[in-house]
Amino acid sequence: MKVLIYGSGQLARMMYLAGCPLGIDVQAVDVNTNTVVDPISKRPSEHSLDQAIDWADALSVEFEHVPESLLEQAELSGKLMPGIEAILTGADRVREKTLLDKLAIPNCAHKIVNHIDQLPAAIESLGDQLIIKASRDGYDGYGQWRLDGKQNLPALNKSLSQLDLKRVPLIVETLTRFERELSLVGVRGKNGETRFYPLAENLHHEGQLHVSVAPAPDVTHELDKQAQDAFTKLADALDYVGVLAVEFFQVGNNLLVNEIAPRVHNSGHWSMQGTDTCQFENHLRAVCGLPLGNTQCKTESAMINIIGCSEFSTDLLSIPGCHLHWYGKTVRPKRKMGHINITADDFAGLAELMTTLAKYLPVEHFPKLLDEADKLAKIKS
Numbered sequence: 001m002k003v004l005i006y007g008s009g010q011l012a013r014m015m016y017l018a019g020c021p022l023g024i025d026v027q028a029v030d031v032n033t034n035t036v037v038d039p040i041s042k043r044p045s046e047h048s049l050d051q052a053i054d055w056a057d058a059l060s061v062e063f064e065h066v067p068e069s070l071l072e073q074a075e076l077s078g079k080l081m082p083g084i085e086a087i088l089t090g091a092d093r094v095r096e097k098t099l100l101d102k103l104a105i106p107n108c109a110h111k112i113v114n115h116i117d118q119l120p121a122a123i124e125s126l127g128d129q130l131i132i133k134a135s136r137d138g139y140d141g142y143g144q145w146r147l148d149g150k151q152n153l154p155a156l157n158k159s160l161s162q163l164d165l166k167r168v169p170l171i172v173e174t175l176t177r178f179e180r181e182l183s184l185v186g187v188r189g190k191n192g193e194t195r196f197y198p199l200a201e202n203l204h205h206e207g208q209l210h211v212s213v214a215p216a217p218d219v220t221h222e223l224d225k226q227a228q229d230a231f232t233k234l235a236d237a238l239d240y241v242g243v244l245a246v247e248f249f250q251v252g253n254n255l256l257v258n259e260i261a262p263r264v265h266n267s268g269h270w271s272m273q274g275t276d277t278c279q280f281e282n283h284l285r286a287v288c289g290l291p292l293g294n295t296q297c298k299t300e301s302a303m304i305n306i307i308g309c310s311e312f313s314t315d316l317l318s319i320p321g322c323h324l325h326w327y328g329k330t331v332r333p334k335r336k337m338g339h340i341n342i343t344a345d346d347f348a349g350l351a352e353l354m355t356t357l358a359k360y361l362p363v364e365h366f367p368k369l370l371d372e373a374d375k376l377a378k379i380k381s
């Protein structure tokens, strides 16, 4: 089987690696140059994009911000999975919120603003503790502004009035005081069969994911059910094929959807060591029409992102159950360079490994690691 992925970053790379044992060949498209590239070396292929589309049995994406003209061409081939509607829904917060509301899936109270003059009315109805998000092209917290009381309204107005809100409207939403962030990564096959990974608990810092723990601690049957219901409604409505991630805020015993990602997701990277069949393999299985793999896990896992840093001792590999996944990119501030997966029998074991791991890593790039270890150490497994 042959799969062409739009986007040539680490997610395409990890899909390529997951495809190797199954004999699935994965090629990538650099969407900045419209060239087909090798997902590991990034060297251009001798084939044009048209030839690669013909070559592939399935087309898919590693991120949602693929130019619409490319997605339309891919959709016309009849081989794009998930389909264009699912990808555009993940890429555009207006479409996303509209779908969530239509399906009656709980999410943060919000207003769509496509002219700066509409901002006062949005603040009037939502309050002055707000998060304002560009509806397109945002990721890792980029394209977001916070209003923390009316005093910073003039500065905010100034930044927002420089934007072309007709082209890219804003979503103004209430800043939610949540207990924690969770995400559900699941996979839906061509026949509609769905499998879920356990909910992951995600720790963000400055709008970026730093640590995921899965299965998340203290997940009740009721929380699982809310998450799986939201996922199923979305996946069915979008006639979805492949891996889909749904990000949630837990408020009391309720889950609010924050956003969806129509692709493999950073909060599912733990599955490379934590389950039988990782999210990358399951995505390939789904789009190739193969049977889906087991998503259950026998251990506790944590994934620690390596962000903006390339200097650390590889002696950390001496820690039992510690795996490094390095993406081979040039270092830049806030850039995801790789991740570390650790597995243990229980949360106490995970906490111990995390504490040891912290000794090998520069604290300025891993500011949350020891706090997370402390938190896990207090949990009764």
Ligand code: ATP
Pocket: 108, 131, 133, 138, 139, 140, 141, 142, 173, 174, 175, 176, 177, 181, 204, 207, 208, 209, 247, 258, 259
């Ligand atoms: P990513 O691509 O990393 O998922 P993103 O740029 O698409 O991020 P969001 O997921 O919407 O953006 O926001 C990033 C983070 O900002 C969230 O994970 C959460 O920590 C915080 N955040 C977003 N929306 C809210 C909200 N309404 N209330 C409180 N915090 C929020």
Ligand code: MG
Pocket: 247, 258, 259
């Ligand atoms: Mg997010």
